[in-house]
Amino acid sequence: MGYVAVTGGQEAIEASLQHLTYERIKEGKFIDVESIKATMRGFLDQVMSESSLYSERLAALAMKQSEGNVEEAVFLLRAHRSTLPRLYYSTVTDARDMFVIRRISASFKDIPGGQILGASHDYLHRLLDFSLVEETEQDVLRKKAEFEAIEVPEESSLTLEKLPKVMDYLRKEGLINEFPLNDEEPDDITKESLTFPSSRSERLQILTRGQTGSVTSLGYAGLRGYGSSHPNVGEVRVGYQPIHIALDEDGDEYYIGSIKLTEVESFIPANISEDGKEVLEFDIGYGACFGQNETKAIAMSILDHALENPENTPIHDEEFVLLHVDTVESTGFISHLKLPHYVTFQSKLEQIRKIKREGVTNE
Amino acid sequence: MNKFPFAFLDEQSKKEIRRAVLKGVAIPGYQVPFASREMPIGRGWGTGGLQITLALVGQSDVLKVIDQGSDESVNAVNIKKLVQGTTGIETTIHTKEATLIQSRHRIPEVPLRSDQIMILQVPEPEPLRSVERSEFKTKQLHAEKEYSGAWLLLFEQIMRYNQTSQGADYPVLVHDRYVMNPSPIPRFDNPKIHNSDALILFGAGREKKIYAVPPYTKVESLAFDDYPFEIEKFEGKACKVTGLTDVFLDELTDEQTGETYYLCNDTSFMQEYLEKRGTVHVR
Amino acid sequence: MFDKPILQIKNLSKQYGEGCSYCQQEDAKLERNFCPVCKTVYACKNISIDLHRGEILGIVGESGSGKSTLMKCLYFDEEITTGEGYLTDYFNGKENIFTQSGQQKRFIRNSLLGMVYQNPMLGLKMDFSSISNIAEKQIAAGNRNVEQMVDRSNELLDKVNISIKRSKEPPKNFSGGMQQRVQIAKALSSNPPILLLDEVTTGLDLSVQAAVLDLIKTIQRVMQISMIVVSHDLAVIRMLADRTVVMLNGQIIEEGLTDQILEDPQHAYTQQLVYSLL
Numbered sequence: 001m002g003y004v005a006v007t008g009g010q011e012a013i014e015a016s017l018q019h020l021t022y023e024r025i026k027e028g029k030f031i032d033v034e035s036i037k038a039t040m041r042g043f044l045d046q047v048m049s050e051s052s053l054y055s056e057r058l059a060a061l062a063m064k065q066s067e068g069n070v071e072e073a074v075f076l077l078r079a080h081r082s083t084l085p086r087l088y089y090s091t092v093t094d095a096r097d098m099f100v101i102r103r104i105s106a107s108f109k110d111i112p113g114g115q116i117l118g119a120s121h122d123y124l125h126r127l128l129d130f131s132l133v134e135e136t137e138q139d140v141l142r143k144k145a146e147f148e149a150i151e152v153p154e155e156s157s158l159t160l161e162k163l164p165k166v167m168d169y170l171r172k173e174g175l176i177n178e179f180p181l182n183d184e185e186p187d188d189i190t191k192e193s194l195t196f197p198s199s200r201s202e203r204l205q206i207l208t209r210g211q212t213g214s215v216t217s218l219g220y221a222g223l224r225g226y227g228s229s230h231p232n233v234g235e236v237r238v239g240y241q242p243i244h245i246a247l248d249e250d251g252d253e254y255y256i257g258s259i260k261l262t263e264v265e266s267f268i269p270a271n272i273s274e275d276g277k278e279v280l281e282f283d284i285g286y287g288a289c290f291g292q293n294e295t296k297a298i299a300m301s302i303l304d305h306a307l308e309n310p311e312n313t314p315i316h317d318e319e320f321v322l323l324h325v326d327t328v329e330s331t332g333f334i335s336h337l338k339l340p341h342y343v344t345f346q347s348k349l350e351q352i353r354k355i356k357r358e359g360v361t362n363e
Numbered sequence: 364m365n366k367f368p369f370a371f372l373d374e375q376s377k378k379e380i381r382r383a384v385l386k387g388v389a390i391p392g393y394q395v396p397f398a399s400r401e402m403p404i405g406r407g408w409g410t411g412g413l414q415i416t417l418a419l420v421g422q423s424d425v426l427k428v429i430d431q432g433s434d435e436s437v438n439a440v441n442i443k444k445l446v447q448g449t450t451g452i453e454t455t456i457h458t459k460e461a462t463l464i465q466s467r468h469r470i471p472e473v474p475l476r477s478d479q480i481m482i483l484q485v486p487e488p489e490p491l492r493s494v495e496r497s498e499f500k501t502k503q504l505h506a507e508k509e510y511s512g513a514w515l516l517l518f519e520q521i522m523r524y525n526q527t528s529q530g531a532d533y534p535v536l537v538h539d540r541y542v543m544n545p546s547p548i549p550r551f552d553n554p555k556i557h558n559s560d561a562l563i564l565f566g567a568g569r570e571k572k573i574y575a576v577p578p579y580t581k582v583e584s585l586a587f588d589d590y591p592f593e594i595e596k597f598e599g600k601a602c603k604v605t606g607l608t609d610v611f612l613d614e615l616t617d618e619q620t621g622e623t624y625y626l627c628n629d630t631s632f633m634q635e636y637l638e639k640r641g642t643v644h645v646r
Numbered sequence: 647m648f649d650k651p652i653l654q655i656k657n658l659s660k661q662y663g664e665g666c667s668y669c670q671q672e673d674a675k676l677e678r679n680f681c682p683v684c685k686t687v688y689a690c691k692n693i694s695i696d697l698h699r700g701e702i703l704g705i706v707g708e709s710g711s712g713k714s715t716l717m718k719c720l721y722f723d724e725e726i727t728t729g730e731g732y733l734t735d736y737f738n739g740k741e742n743i744f745t746q747s748g749q750q751k752r753f754i755r756n757s758l759l760g761m762v763y764q765n766p767m768l769g770l771k772m773d774f775s776s777i778s779n780i781a782e783k784q785i786a787a788g789n790r791n792v793e794q795m796v797d798r799s800n801e802l803l804d805k806v807n808i809s810i811k812r813s814k815e816p817p818k819n820f821s822g823g824m825q826q827r828v829q830i831a832k833a834l835s836s837n838p839p840i841l842l843l844d845e846v847t848t849g850l851d852l853s854v855q856a857a858v859l860d861l862i863k864t865i866q867r868v869m870q871i872s873m874i875v876v877s878h879d880l881a882v883i884r885m886l887a888d889r890t891v892v893m894l895n896g897q898i899i900e901e902g903l904t905d906q907i908l909e910d911p912q913h914a915y916t917q918q919l920v921y922s923l924l
Binding site: 008009010012013075076078079081082083084085086188189190191192193194195196197319323328329331332333334335336339340341342343344346347348349350351352354355358359 | 367368371372373374375376379396397398399400401402403405406407408410430431432433435436437438439440441444467468469496497498499502524525526528529530531532547548549550551569571572595596597611612613614628
């Protein structure tokens with residue numbers, strides 16, 4: 001037998017990639033990025049949140065390229081992020097300045113400024129709508145025109161800006177465990193590696209870009225007895241948050257646009273000692289993420305509070321939570337098991353054979 | 364790919380990675396944390412090594428990439444393609460021609476030179492992780508040079524099997540100070556790190572650590588006085604094609620006869636060996 | 647009969663909490679050892695003890711008296727708040743052990759002290775073989791010779807009456823009494839001059855308790871090792887200790903020769919303890 005060096009890795013990869021391209025187009029159908037952007041709101045919001053890159057256009061492109069695979073779309077955007085320099089940090093922004101499209105509190109029947117349901121799946125009967133199978137562009141345009149023809153009643157002059165926070169109401173009564181305002185520059189986890197014990201700003205960054213499923217599962221586990229943070233959802237608000245940058249320290253602030261944001265403040269009862277008396281007050285668990293991702297933001301608020309109060313359970317263990325919720329890290333390491341490991345395996349094999357051959361002398 | 368910066372990463376990031384590398388060189392075996400970037404290839408697929416390669420690569424560099432000893436392995440080819448695509452530099456399969464060598468699980472058989480840099484991909488940089496899962500605590504143990512845990516693991520293996528059972532990624536003590544995972548290279552390659560002519564860098568992308576063994580540094584595989592460290596032995600086995608015995612071998616099965624045979628694991632080394640002899644060895 | 651103490655503890659205090667203007671007053675009224683205002687716990691307050699070579703010092707007190715915290719402080723499991731400690735075998739007793747670096751504290755812990763915890767889970771790796779558990783302390787003290795460590799560990803297993811045949815079994819396979827004996831063998835393995843024993847017989851059956859106490863007594867006689875024995879049980883103290891310290895609410899309320907304390911207790915609390923024993 002003559003020796004032929006095994007080559008062809010290059011060709012195999014090329015062929016595999018070609019096959020992948022073909023899979024995307026083989027049905028002969030086409031969707032443009034604009035259509036994705038216009039119709040796949042939930043997907044874009046999840047992907048922007050997990051990739052921590054706010055761009056609906058790029059998220060739509062990533063969806064198209066990845067054929068709707070969320071893991072891949074997030075991966076594409078994260079990798080793209082690595083090529084972009086960090087030019088500015090935004091100035092401190094206050095969710096009271098949000099242009100609200102939805103805002104609810106589970107803690108009060110009514111809240112100053114009102115409960116605003118907005119557009120929500122919450123009360124949707126999850127029944128497949130088969131009429132959508134046949135929906136055409138004309139149908140869409142007609143329905144849109146019908147909606148837009150509805151006259152807004154005069155008395156409905158609902159304010160959607162500068163809405164007070166539910167928390168402010170409790171704070172006025174002295175029921176919130178107060179902390180001094182901390183507007184320090186956050187630690188940037190994309191510039192400095194996370195070290196333990198972590199700062200709160202590091203924790204919040206990792207949670208907000210955590211994988212939606214992971215953050216939700218861990219938050220759920222926290223509620224189910226693997227944690228001791230049992231929250232009331234004080235307020236969920238979704239809306240457009242104005243973002244400013246300042247070019248230098250005392251310079252003027254420039255408005256660079258608005259991002260769609262979900263913000264959650266959860267109320268969690270906490271024992272506080274005050275002048276020697278044991279009193280009960282509320283702690284706040286905080287969640288915020290790009291786009292409308294309400295479940296994730298609520299779960300994040302549970303985890304935020306749990307990690308502020310370390311205990312001997314996984315949900316309260318910062319290393320357990322923070323080192324395992326990132327989508328690129330977890331999917332990357334799990335999938336690397338597909339790589340060949342024959343050198344390490346050969347090394348182990350040699351050892352096992354040797355041990356087997358030589359036996360173990362126990363006495 | 365011309366829409367992206369030279370060597371993919373933005374300049375700020377490359378600078379920061381180089382700083383981590385320099386710190387690693389200054390403190391041999393110490394794991395330097397760095398803000399690992401997301402790469403266009405999977406985390407766990409060599410992003411740590413890749414980030415070092417991209418941070419170091421210049422126009423005149425020549426790159427060799429291997430995975431499991433092979434230049435042609437799909438993952439090696441894929442990494443090479445990315446670096447080449449974003450830099451346009453030359454690549455090679457010949458160890459001698461390379462200035463940068465990125466590898467997963469092997470150090471080449473051809474001895475490295477002082478003008479070369481070896482970059483190893485690392486899945487788990489922490490040698491104490493199996494005895495202590497908390498990063499906070501392992502950092503403390505390193506600071507206090509408390510390595511009983513690593514030794515205890517070996518001791519327990521000896522108690523059970525009368526010898527150590529650690530296969531690849533066998534821990535080493537660097538410059539009498541830090542215990543280090545050499546990445547999952549076979550024990551066969553551990554001695555190559557000791558007093559190496561070349562700078563050896565280690566990158567763990569997912570775990571966000573960079574560490575280094577500078578040239579001519581003392582590197583000892585952990586071993587008890589009366590149970591010396593042993594490399595893999597392929598006793599009585601030889602490469603079926605070259606007849607070589609003092610190299611790391613792959614074990615393969617002949618599809619026709621069902622017979623087990625062995626080949627050099629380092630494929631480019633094998634090819635060079637055959638070319639030099641001008642013949643193809645037939646058996 | 648005693649020369650210079652082998653271990654001297656001076657004014658050791660350990661508190662959990664910051665303290666406040668109320669409890670920092672000289673004569674502040676605490677609820678036991680607990681400040682009602684700021685909730686600071688004063689687990690140990692100004693503890694001074696001497697331990698002499700070859701002696702067994704007993705520390706008795708109820709749970710919450712601070713005796714276990716004191717032991718944890720001595721073994722560096724807990725950081726002290728204030729105080730000093732000197733070991734004759736460490737720089738001739740000239741360096742305060744509590745202000746040393748982490749690395750030095752580990753050295754003291756690994757080479758000069760042995761600890762047996764009430765809960766064997768704290769002292770042993772339940773999944774590792776017993777022999778590895780015993781060797782761990784020798785490894786930590788710098789030994790790199792397997793044969794030496796195996797010989798030493800087997801010798802110790804023999805000493806604590808565990809069959810060498812079972813040396814490769816993990817402690818999780820063993821009964822509570824046996825686990826304590828493995829812990830004792832481990833604590834002794836680096837030949838430390840001082841052994842700390844924290845409620846080592848608590849939770850064991852009476853007959854097993856007697857055997858473990860007997861073992862401790864024998865070890866002390868044969869090896870001339872100094873020990874501090876902590877127990878809530880005066881019977882244990884009576885059997886083992888030459889001298890005894892009584893702790894209550896984080897403070898030492900009485901100390902003296904064990905016989906003397908048993909026959910003529912001075913403090914009301916000690917009296918109560920002694921009478922309940924009879």
